[in-house]
């Protein structure tokens with residue numbers, strides 16, 4: 413399975429910030445449950461999963477990419493990373509776990525505290541993506557890599573993948589409701605809503 417975007421220049425802008433701003437606790441919980449389930453399905457997928465990152469990939473976009481088995485990113489101006497702290501929010505523990513599994517403890521600690529967004533070359537140097545190629549080469553490179561992965565006996569690959577990812581998947585599975593409630597409580601704090609409001613205004617201002 414290849415994840416790619418139909419929007420030029422944007423792999424994924426992450427979660428819909430407007431869903432987290434001035435929403436009701438009930439809607440926040442439903443929103444979060446949907447995200448948890450999508451992620452559990454993706455990270456736990458038996459399929460070979462690859463991200464064709466042909467544009468920006470902040471926050472939830474970075475999570476999507478990191479949750480795949482392989483990542484190819486376009487060189488150029490695009491950025492990728494978990495930038496949550498810059499919005500005044502905190503990457504949930506399972507976002508952090510996936511990043512830890514991808515780039516290790518020291519780089520994750522720096523990346524998360526700074527809310528760092530990396531260029532493709534920087535992302536390559538810390539192992540956040542596996543390959544960087546010109547934009548037009550992203551999809552052919554993914555397809556070529558997919559052929560390599562398809563050579564491996566599927567049952568052996570799936571058992572290996574599952575055992576590598578099980579602990580992180582189980583950690584969320586065992587506390588889904590608590591996590592959803594925590595999200596709804598956290599996101600509705602006055603200070604967090606204020607930060608999100610300012611961030612949304614800054615995105616809109618950038619456009620004008």
Ligand SMILES: CCCCCCCCC/C=C/C(=O)SCCNC(=O)CCNC(=O)[C@H](O)C(C)(C)COP(=O)(O)OP(=O)(O)OC[C@H]1O[C@@H](n2cnc3c(N)ncnc32)[C@H](O)[C@@H]1OP(=O)(O)O
Pocket residue numbers: 421422424425426427428429430468470471472473495496499501502503504505594595598599615616618619
């Ligand atoms: C402890 C644990 C507790 C839990 C604590 C909570 C944890 C939550 C975890 C959060 C995870 C996330 O993914 S939070 C989401 C983080 N995402 C971001 O920071 C991305 C913000 N967006 C950008 O940087 C840029 O838009 C970017 C993607 C690079 C594209 O830039 P462009 O110049 O091409 O386009 P823009 O003009 O900026 O954007 C076009 C329009 O889309 C809107 N837009 C852009 N991104 C958007 C988004 N994510 N959600 C909604 N709307 C968005 C803009 O406001 C514009 O709206 P109009 O002006 O109306 O047209």
